[in-house]
Amino acid sequence: MSGRWLAGKAAAAVVxxxxxxxxxxxxxxxxxxxxxQFTRIPNIxxxxxxxxxxxYGLDKPLLTGQFVDYIGDTASFDLGTSQRSRRAVWTEIKxxxxxxxxxxGVGTLLATLIGSWLGVIAATxxxxxxxxxxxxxxxxxxxxxxxxxxxxxxxxxxxxxxxLPAGLQMTPGVEFSSWVSEVTDVAEHLILPAxxxxxxxxxxxxxxxxxxxxxxxxEDFITxxxxxxxxxxxxxxxxxxxxxxxxxxxxxxxxxGAVVGGAITIETIFSWPGLGELTFQAINDKDxxxxxxxxxxxxxxxxFANLLADCLYFYLDPRVKAD
Amino acid sequence: xxxxxxxxxxxVTHRGSPIVDxxxxxxxxxxxxxxxxxxxxxxxxxxxxxxxxxxxxxTQSGSMTLRPEGAEEPINLGRxxxxxxxxxxxxxxxxxxQGAMNSLDPxxxxxxxxxxAIRLHSDQKGGKEVGRKISDLFKTVGLPxxxxxxxxxxxxxxxxxxxxIALALCCDPSLVIADEPTTxxxxxxxxxxxxxxxxLRESLGLALILISHDLxxxxxxxxxxxxxxxxxxxxTGPVRSVFDDPQHPYTxxxxxxxxxxxxxxxxxxxxxxxxxxxGSPPEGCRFRPRCPYAKDECLADPPxxxxxxxxxxxxHFAPWKKWPDPRAAAAAGKKA
Ligand SMILES: Nc1ncnc2c1ncn2[C@@H]1O[C@H](COP(=O)(O)OP(=O)(O)OP(=O)(O)O)[C@@H](O)[C@H]1O
Ligand SMILES: [Mg+2]
Numbered sequence: 173m174s175g176r177w178l179a180g181k182a183a184a185a186v187v188x189x190x191x192x193x194x195x196x197x198x199x200x201x202x203x204x205x206x207x208x209q210f211t212r213i214p215n216i217x218x219x220x221x222x223x224x225x226x227x228y229g230l231d232k233p234l235l236t237g238q239f240v241d242y243i244g245d246t247a248s249f250d251l252g253t254s255q256r257s258r259r260a261v262w263t264e265i266k267x268x269x270x271x272x273x274x275x276x277g278v279g280t281l282l283a284t285l286i287g288s289w290l291g292v293i294a295a296t297x298x299x300x301x302x303x304x305x306x307x308x309x310x311x312x313x314x315x316x317x318x319x320x321x322x323x324x325x326x327x328x329x330x331x332x333x334x335x336l337p338a339g340l341q342m343t344p345g346v347e348f349s350s351w352v353s354e355v356t357d358v359a360e361h362l363i364l365p366a367x368x369x370x371x372x373x374x375x376x377x378x379x380x381x382x383x384x385x386x387x388x389x390x391e392d393f394i395t396x397x398x399x400x401x402x403x404x405x406x407x408x409x410x411x412x413x414x415x416x417x418x419x420x421x422x423x424x425x426x427x428x429g430a431v432v433g434g435a436i437t438i439e440t441i442f443s444w445p446g447l448g449e450l451t452f453q454a455i456n457d458k459d460x461x462x463x464x465x466x467x468x469x470x471x472x473x474x475x476f477a478n479l480l481a482d483c484l485y486f487y488l489d490p491r492v493k494a495d
Numbered sequence: 496x497x498x499x500x501x502x503x504x505x506x507v508t509h510r511g512s513p514i515v516d517x518x519x520x521x522x523x524x525x526x527x528x529x530x531x532x533x534x535x536x537x538x539x540x541x542x543x544x545x546x547x548x549x550x551x552x553x554t555q556s557g558s559m560t561l562r563p564e565g566a567e568e569p570i571n572l573g574r575x576x577x578x579x580x581x582x583x584x585x586x587x588x589x590x591x592x593q594g595a596m597n598s599l600d601p602x603x604x605x606x607x608x609x610x611x612a613i614r615l616h617s618d619q620k621g622g623k624e625v626g627r628k629i630s631d632l633f634k635t636v637g638l639p640x641x642x643x644x645x646x647x648x649x650x651x652x653x654x655x656x657x658x659x660i661a662l663a664l665c666c667d668p669s670l671v672i673a674d675e676p677t678t679x680x681x682x683x684x685x686x687x688x689x690x691x692x693x694x695l696r697e698s699l700g701l702a703l704i705l706i707s708h709d710l711x712x713x714x715x716x717x718x719x720x721x722x723x724x725x726x727x728x729x730x731t732g733p734v735r736s737v738f739d740d741p742q743h744p745y746t747x748x749x750x751x752x753x754x755x756x757x758x759x760x761x762x763x764x765x766x767x768x769x770x771x772x773x774g775s776p777p778e779g780c781r782f783r784p785r786c787p788y789a790k791d792e793c794l795a796d797p798p799x800x801x802x803x804x805x806x807x808x809x810x811h812f813a814p815w816k817k818w819p820d821p822r823a824a825a826a827a828g829k830k831a
Contacts, residue, residue: 392597399548400612400662401584404577410611411600418602489602490646 177486185479192471197242200464201234228252251468252461256453261465264450269469271341272446275439276431278362279369280424287374288420291381295416296408298386306378314375318434322368322441329364337361339443365442372434373427380423384416391415418489425481432470497562499524499669499702500545505557507540507549507726512774514540514553516726519799524564524669527696527703529713529734531749532723533770538706541723542672545704546588547572547580563587563669586616589663591656591673598659599647605658606643609665616666632661636691653684660691664699674706689716710753714738722746725771725781728799732806742808744786747818780810787825788812 225231232238245252251261290310294303313321330338337343341361348354388394389412397407432448439448447466454462486492500522507515515537522528530538544555559572561583570583592598600608609632610625630640636657647655656676663671673692677685693716696703707713713720714734721731722745730743741747748766768785771777777784779794786793792811802813 392592393600395543395548396590396592396598397600399546399584399590401581401586401615402611403581411603414602415600491601491648 178483181479181482185475188475189472192475193243193246193468196464196467196471197239199467200460201238246468251465254454254459254462256457256459256462261461264462265447265465265469268445268447268450271444272435272439272448274362275365275369275444275446276435278366279373280427280431282366282370283373283377284420284424286370287377288381288417290374291378292385292408292413292416294378294382295385295389307382310375310378312375313371314379316371318368318372318437319441321371322365322438325364325368326441336364338364339441341445365438365444368438368442369431369434372438373431376423376427377420381416381420384419385412388412388416414488418485421481421484421488425478428474428477432473498522499526499562501558501560502545503558505541505544505555505559507537507544507553507555509553509774513726513776514773515544515555516773516776518557518723518726518728520721520728520731522670522702522704525696525700525702526719527693527705527717529717529720530704530706530723531708531710531713531720534708535770535773536723537726537773538723539674542590542674542704542706545572545672546584546590547575547577548584548590561587561670582616585612585666585668587668588670588672589666589668591659591663591671591676599655599662601647603646604643605645605647605650609643609662612662613665628665629661632665635664635695636661652679653688656680656684656688657691660688660695664695667699668701670702670704672704672706675708676705677707677712685712692716710738710749722749725776726773727781727809729782729810730806730808731799732803736803736806740803740806742802742806742813742815743782743810744788745782746808747815748787748821787821788819 222231229238229241232241249262251265253259254261254264257264287310290306294306297303326338329336337360339361342354342357343361346357348357394407394412397411398404402410435446435448436451437448438444439446440452443449447469450462451466453459454466498521502521503519505515505518506513518537518541520528530541532538540549540553543549545559547555549555557573561570561572563570570587572580572583575583599605606626606629609629613625613628614620629643633640633643638654638657638661642650642654642658647658650658656679659676663673671692676692677688680688689712692703692705695701703717705713705716717734719732720734720737721728722737722743723729724745730737730741730746732742737746738750741750745766752765766785771781771784780786780789780797783789783793790812795811797809797811799807799809800813801807808814
């Protein structure tokens with residue numbers, strides 16, 4: 173039954189999330205005493221240090237004190253306070269999350285659509301010039317580091333041909349007359365980072381779709397569909413592509429980890445105020461509470477993406493329901 | 496009476512080396528032709544060439560003329576373009592494939608796949624009409640109508656092969672090509688599927704090209720039989736004449752190697768040696784290196800010629816009145 177299958181997958185996701193939460197706690201304790209950070213403040217006295225430690229609850233016993241507090245706080249979305257901005261970590265994350273979702277969402281969507289479309293084209297023209305060209309292009313974007321792509325884009329489209337903004341999510345200090353002009357402004361700022369994101373992800377989607385299509389096209393049922401008199405383009409679109417999409421769905425979920433890594437770089441280069449940039453700043457400032465919170469959100473994102481992929485796979489492949 | 500299908504000098508090459516090397520045959524309306532031969536002799540390639548479905552690496556030539564019932568003019572398959580072939584495929588010739596396991600799209604329901612083929616070749620676009628056609632076909636091939644709503648993986652191998660037969664019939668073709676339709680099935684299932692094919696052929700007046708390396712199967716189902724060796728037909732004729740009185744040494748040895756149930760020997764001697772590489776066939780008769788009766792004459796290529804009533808063979812020494820013992824003949828041949 174499909175309900176039970178879904179419940180099982182969801183339960184597995186929850187268990188993974190709990191494991192991540194527990195792991196997250198110990199990871200940040202293993203990395204050392206956070207208060208060593210404060211000793212960089214010049215002339216700090218031992219009493220001030222002790223006060224700080226008790227402020228952060230670091231004087232309590234590790235398991236029975238700190239761990240219990242941590243679990244309770246996390247469960248109520250209290251992820252602590254940023255050491256840099258003194259704001260609640262959850263608030264910082266809530267402010268940054270929509271920007272990341274926008275960038276990652278647009279980038280992933282475009283990369284999936286364009287990558288798989290090009291993959292289909294290459295597979296149906298295997299060995300010809302167009303296939304070789306696409307293969308070269310995608311291997312190039314796949315191999316090129318995302319910071320390099322980002323810098324080239326800024327160089328070309330913001331400096332040499334200054335038609336697009338080099339960074340930020342919207343023009344600072346502007347009162348927008350209507351929401352339309354605000355959306356247009358954001359969209360203009362989105363173009364370059366989203367292009368970088370798309371180029372970063374495109375190669376893998378292309379390569380997977382291409383090889384998956386090449387496999388499917390050698391299957392007997394493709395010959396049978398051709399034998400029924402179905403025109404080739406419809407054999408491809410109605411039968412080959414739906415079958416070839418299956419590995420792509422799995423890839424998208426696994427890719428999500430790479431997306432997170434790419435988001436950190438790309439958001440930093442384009443000063444895009446998302447989770448990636450937040451992470452980069454937190455690393456620079458050794459802002460452990462923020463890092464811990466961001467790790468948790470990223471992990472939850474990866475777990476959720478996998479769950480989503482499972483559901484999609486379930487919907488796309490009737491054979492899954494059989495087991 | 497003009498025949499339904501006339502094939503002459505059909506050739507298929509792969510980078511210049513021949514795979515099918517000049518095949519000629521005729522098929523009458525409602526007739527069942529069996530095509531037999533060792534693995535790799537070009538049976539599937541011939542079948543695909545008839546529908547112009549060969550992979551791009553293979554090129555074909557030769558003339559193929561189809562005269563379906565009711566068509567005013569014969570269809571010259573050899574000259575048809577891809578677009579023209581799309582109108583012929585399934586409408587006039589359909590195919591039951593070797594290995595039915597993968598012959599259906601695994602992520603689409605069976606009725607959707609059948610409806611697609613039906614709509615492609617008829618004006619029946621209405622869902623009800625098409626649905627009725629599908630359930631009729633399922634009844635014809637002995638499947639529960641509910642199976643149409645299933646996915647291919649939810650059926651057994653035998654059921655899937657029946658689905659393939661139903662699919663092959665869905666546009667009322669005049670010719671069905673069945674390429675080893677029963678290889679993946681157990682003996683009971685095999686017999687059932689073959690009986691089904693035979694029954695359908697009689698009731699629908701279908702012509703059938705049945706491909707198999709199982710001569711027993713062909714003997715039971717077919718009117719005529721063609722034996723292929725290394726890309727050529729070496730003997731063809733009515734099933735009974737060929738079985739009772741083979742006129743080519745290859746046919747003779749093939750029949751001798753059939754296990755006789757209840758016979759003295761459990762396992763018959765296989766034909767020694769292996770079929771030639773199609774890229775570089777031996778000079779003269781292709782069977783010469785393996786033939787126990789080979790003589791100097793065999794260095795010349797024997798044409799396929801009529802040697803008895805309706806029966807042709809490609810052997811210099813046909814007609815054979817009686818077959819010498821192959822071992823003695825082979826020994827004598829070596830001495831000479
Ligand atoms: N796409 C291809 N490219 C190159 N050679 C091919 C291709 N398809 C078939 N051949 C060659 O053509 C020959 C005949 O193959 P074919 O599949 O027609 O044999 P068959 O008689 O159907 O054998 P089987 O009984 O095993 O099905 C084989 O030698 C095979 O290697
Ligand atoms: Mg074959």
